[in-house]
Amino acid sequence: GAGVSQTPSNKVTEKGKYVELRCDPISGHTALYWYRQSLGQGPEFLIYFQGTGAADDSGLPNDRFFAVRPEGSVSTLKIQRTERGDSAVYLCASSLKAGSTDTQYFGPGTRLTVL
Amino acid sequence: AQKITQTQPGMFVQEKEAVTLDCTYDTSDPSYGLFWYKQPSSGEMIFLIYQGSYDQQNATEGRYSLNFQKARKSANLVISASQLGDSAMYFCAMVNSGYSTLTFGKGTMLLVSP
Numbered sequence: 001g002a003g004v005s006q007t008p009s010n011k012v013t014e015k016g017k018y019v020e021l022r023c024d025p026i027s028g029h030t031a032l033y034w035y036r037q038s039l040g041q042g043p044e045f046l047i048y049f050q051g052t053g054a055a056d057d058s059g060l061p062n063d064r065f066f067a068v069r070p071e072g073s074v075s076t077l078k079i080q081r082t083e084r085g086d087s088a089v090y091l092c093a094s095s096l097k098a099g100s101t102d103t104q105y106f107g108p109g110t111r112l113t114v115l
Numbered sequence: 116a117q118k119i120t121q122t123q124p125g126m127f128v129q130e131k132e133a134v135t136l137d138c139t140y141d142t143s144d145p146s147y148g149l150f151w152y153k154q155p156s157s158g159e160m161i162f163l164i165y166q167g168s169y170d171q172q173n174a175t176e177g178r179y180s181l182n183f184q185k186a187r188k189s190a191n192l193v194i195s196a197s198q199l200g201d202s203a204m205y206f207c208a209m210v211n212s213g214y215s216t217l218t219f220g221k222g223t224m225l226l227v228s229p
Contacts, residue, residue: 033215033217042219042221043160043206050215056215059216091160095215099215101167103150106159106160109158
């Protein structure tokens with residue numbers, strides 16, 4: 001079956017602009033995660049959803065970042081007033097359910113560049 | 116708090132040889148899961164292998180095995196019979212029981228030479 005997909009694969013924007021990054025999880029996976037990976041680092045957790053609700057958003061760096069998953073499937077990560085420091089690869093993952101034994105499967109990522 | 120340490124920024128191995136990538140972790144939770152992912156230059160994180168803290172046996176998946184030493188808090192990845200396609204970044208990660216989010220190490224770049 002299809003894996004996790006993310007669009008766009010690349011996004012270049014100007015400082016101060018608004019961007020939306022989309023994630024389409026594996027069909028049937030109830031848990032969805034967003035991570036951010038800066039150059040030379042491992043991914044860092046941002047937010048995760050169990051169904052439609054955000055179960056843990058403690059990784060969001062500030063209130064410019066927001067994510068939704070209105071129907072429990074596709075999720076959108078929204079970044080307002082982008083800053084150059086937001087430049088990174090944004091990774092989405094999904095798992096059958098949320099838990100320490102559940103494998104998370106990742107999408108190809110969206111590379112965000114803020115000029 | 117949980118922490119993953121990967122002390123090898125880069126490793127070199129010849130094709131067909133075995134290689135061990137080191138991972139140590141720190142957690143006060145007795146129940147946790149340990150994962151290894153591969154990230155080729157294309158950027159996608161590929162799941163390789165999982166080890167639960169209460170698993171009695173070391174996990175194996177094809178050419179991948181996990182050398183789990185609980186008392187030493189280490190979870191080293193062993194790749195047997197390396198192939199050129201194994202050249203990539205490798206990340207160790209963990210999840211504590213009761214949580215769902217992965218904590219990653221900084222990764223190890225593996226280069227396999229002919």
